[in-house]
Amino acid sequence: MTPSEVATDVASISPVENGNIGTGTNFTYTFERLDDSNTWG
Amino acid sequence: MIFIATCSKDTTTDIVTGELDASSVFRFNIDKPDDFSWDFHAGGFRIADVTTDSEITGKTITSFYLRKPMFLDSVDVPKYGCVENWRREETSELLNDFYRECQSRNLVVLVRSKNSHYGKLRQLIAAKKYFRVAPWHFFHGELPEELKRGRWVVKSITQTPVGQSKIFFVKEVDPAALDLSYPWFVQERIDGEEEVTVVYIDGKTYAANAPRDSFDTEDSRKTLMEHPRAWPRCGLSEEEERAIKGFMDETGYRFGRFDFIRKDGELWFLELNPNGQWAWLDEKNEHGLVSMVADAIKREDAEHRKALSRL
Numbered sequence: 001m002t003p004s005e006v007a008t009d010v011a012s013i014s015p016v017e018n019g020n021i022g023t024g025t026n027f028t029y030t031f032e033r034l035d036d037s038n039t040w041g
Numbered sequence: 042m043i044f045i046a047t048c049s050k051d052t053t054t055d056i057v058t059g060e061l062d063a064s065s066v067f068r069f070n071i072d073k074p075d076d077f078s079w080d081f082h083a084g085g086f087r088i089a090d091v092t093t094d095s096e097i098t099g100k101t102i103t104s105f106y107l108r109k110p111m112f113l114d115s116v117d118v119p120k121y122g123c124v125e126n127w128r129r130e131e132t133s134e135l136l137n138d139f140y141r142e143c144q145s146r147n148l149v150v151l152v153r154s155k156n157s158h159y160g161k162l163r164q165l166i167a168a169k170k171y172f173r174v175a176p177w178h179f180f181h182g183e184l185p186e187e188l189k190r191g192r193w194v195v196k197s198i199t200q201t202p203v204g205q206s207k208i209f210f211v212k213e214v215d216p217a218a219l220d221l222s223y224p225w226f227v228q229e230r231i232d233g234e235e236e237v238t239v240v241y242i243d244g245k246t247y248a249a250n251a252p253r254d255s256f257d258t259e260d261s262r263k264t265l266m267e268h269p270r271a272w273p274r275c276g277l278s279e280e281e282e283r284a285i286k287g288f289m290d291e292t293g294y295r296f297g298r299f300d301f302i303r304k305d306g307e308l309w310f311l312e313l314n315p316n317g318q319w320a321w322l323d324e325k326n327e328h329g330l331v332s333m334v335a336d337a338i339k340r341e342d343a344e345h346r347k348a349l350s351r352l
Contacts, residue, residue: 001214001218001219001220002220003209004204004207007203007207007208007209007210008207008208008210008212009206009207010206
């Protein structure tokens with residue numbers, strides 16, 4: 001299995017643009033729950 | 042004045058600033074460059090919000106709160122780059138360096154580390170002193186012997202999309218089926234009763250849990266996206282509180298959100314998110330989580346103001 005085969009298509013869950021979680025009605029909600037990136041922290 | 046580095050879509054910042062004195066906060070949304078002008082120079086800096094006619098300068102800044110200065114609408118970057126990507130990289134690097142400068146001046150609140158950054162590898166090594174930790178492997182090229190039996194889940198350590206609208210969620214896999222030409226991170230599947238997440242705020246904790254049978258996948262985030270709901274607040278034993286504080290003291294973090302699985306009454310460590318999202322646990326501040334974070338920011342900012350006034 002490659003990473004593409006292991007990863008999950010989130011297009012059906014949340015609007016997606018260019019491969020990233022994109023803008024849409026559920027966008028902020030999705031961002032708040034999905035994102036745990038450290039940014040620079 | 043507290044400088045908050047974030048983006049326009051960050052509702053956690055919307056929520057927490059509601060608990061702060063509006064006149065003491067300057068919010069910088071990195072994804073809205075047209076809303077701001079800035080000038081950093083040998084004598085200091087000035088950032089202005091042209092939509093509100095407000096500003097923050099080297100003379101008025103007292104604290105830096107790192108939230109989510111991210112560009113959430115990605116751009117397709119051609120092989121030799123593009124101007125939009127260049128603009129974003131230049132802005133991010135400046136803001137990142139400004140953050141580091143503020144950290145060196147002891148102006149950063151909550152989201153910081155006294156020591157060097159702990160990524161997932163270092164966290165797992167440090168965690169075994171304080172929690173149960175399931176066996177794990179970062180591997181490439183050859184299948185480790187231990188992975189030839191048992192049940193394993195695969196994870197990603199960067200949240201980098203893999204294209205075609207796909208991202209990594211935690212998923213059970215047969216490690217022998219993984220393409221060994223890629224780098225993988227797997228951990229033994231923990232068959233626990235519930236997931237426990239703990240927000241640590243400068244010595245205090247806020248814990249919430251959800252039974253694992255309420256998820257239809259290994260990754261609770263996927264279920265949360267499909268069926269959004271808050272997790273109920275739960276308690277921690279004194280021993281668990283001590284373990285969490287010990288881990289935070291060792292790693293040097295003063296803020297973060299832990300993810301655990303509780304199995305047979307014990308906490309199994311999954312990860313610490315040093316800048317993890319937290320407001321979704323108590324969006325309306327019914328349990329006081331927003332106030333806990335806001336109070337910590339205010340307390341640290343007051344210390345900074347006192348220290349600055351002595352200069």
